[in-house]
Amino acid sequence: MIAGCFNFSQPNTPSSSSYCSQTQSQVPQNVVTCTYQTQLCNSPTYLTLSWSKTLFSHSLTISATDIFSITISLNSSTFFFRTRHGSKTIHHRKLKLHWNFTRAEFIQNSAEPESRFYLAISHKGKLQFFLGDLFHVFSPHHHQQDCPETVLLSRREHVFGSRSYVSRAVFMGTKHVIEIECSGGILGVKVDGEMRLVVKRLAWKFRGYEKIFIDGVEVEFYWDVLSWVANSENGNGHGVFVFQVGDGTVWPEMVGAEKKLMKKSVSGSSVLQWAEESSECGRTSSSSSTRSCGSNATGFSLLLYAWRA
Template sequence: MRDIVSCFSESAIDVSHSSCSSYSHNACISPSLTPSVQNAVSCFYKITLSTRKQILATVSWSKNHTNQGLSIKFGNDPSTCFKLGTHTRFFRKMKGSKLIESDTSKIEVFWDLSSAKYELGPEPVEGFYVLVMVDSEIGLILGDIGEETLTKKFKTSSTSVAKVSLVSRQEHCSGNTIYATKARFCDTGIQHDIVIKCSGETEGLRNPVLSVYIDKKTVIRVKRLQWNFRGNQTVFLDGLLIDLLWDVHDWFFNPGSGYAVFMFRTRSGMDSRLWLEEKLVQKEQERIEFSLLIYANNAFLLEEAPSSMGTSSPEDLDPVHVSLSRVLPHYINGDYTFI
């Protein structure tokens, strides 16, 4: 078997930084098509306090036809999980605070969703804040809390602010054959529009083709998707190497699932090897690698699949476990693309 790195070629395609301001103006999406809807979003943050103590916080937003929820889990202790869930109409009016019991830290969560604005997904886009205090230190701030509110309610001259890094983001989508999202792959980079589309070469989806676009330009186009259901591509974006991996096997062959996994993961440096060949955990590593995972339930494609295929929802999986068990062991080809 060939070494994984040898699967990559030296060819490159330059892609500009033009941005899609909205789905309707995105040249990758037909105006008659509506992108799939996000059902849940989970973000994993690494919080480093001034004492060098580190805490991993998982923030999850979810929504269905009637209910909406927010949960924050700290570490692996289930007793330190904060949950907020109710009918969608009441969820959007909620604000308050809660003290989380922990044997190792004093954790307080403050939130205000009363003026939050949403797009299609469960995650608010503006007009809200969620703030986490850890041992009287500001550990995590989400949303657009004003400096006046921050100073008046939470911050004093002696209050420390922790260092926060976004380690990974997971999105669960369903409904259509188009998945659109936005992502920033480094703190100094711009926000990029990502579109994943599955369409047929002919009428219908009997000969599906997988296309991935970043800022309106094609990154990959995979024909004969029934056979090329797993693969990888490497792109250069914001001065970073980013590994793009896809696994759509379950869209076609797994009767117990029916969802695909798409993964974008940054490497630690331009001279680094493919990230899966590096150590998954490096305690002394200063630079945090970021990964974006998209779980896609393709209901339209499943309608054309054999009737034995199921449409169950994806499990709430850890990103490392998903990448190892679903995507990484199966590589078909690999190329470099400059963005």
């Protein structure tokens, strides 16, 4: 049995007068990375949005492979971004980025806004990508009639807690609250407050796969807590959990704060590799075609890294 799945000490706990100079690197980084399938410059593209928040900073990095990568500060404590709205032109591509986070609402200190915001990308004046619930605010000023469809392919999030880790996901168009509980060597998965799966004896079942149903939709669930089991005494490592709906998995390359965060565990790369390979188990070779930007997305993947806060 695992001696308390989460009974490990908090990494980098300040214990000296050097607290002020080290605190920024010690506080948990809430990082959410989402990958969308869209059209940019008349070509199908993977667009990656990485939201990052700590006690001292809040930012959004928007990147499209071989096209651009831009970071926007969302820290309302600074004078320049007090209104948290604006635009930026990417001259060599004739792209323009528009955003408004003035009244954005966030849930439980999440780095990603829940409502009252918009993020848009236009090419030669034509709207290519739109995210948020304020299209009625954006469209009159930019002469846009239609809001393009936004297809979310994958979401990767770093969650923090002691015994409970909570995230939100959209499966087949419906929002759900996902909660993972771990205590005394027992793993539990709740969806909207209802227990859907219980795994006992994690010391022997540290890696596995099960199917669960959410509103009649089959969801493949993978877990890997080998890092917890192997480091139960010194408290290093993290758990990883994958929820897969339909075909196709897209894990974009880690950037910025997320990449730094993963360096805390030497097993980070192997865990991610396992998640990628396991999500294709039992599927036909043709299902992997959704990795191509030119194909139509037919699935969604949620990847959670669980850290002790």
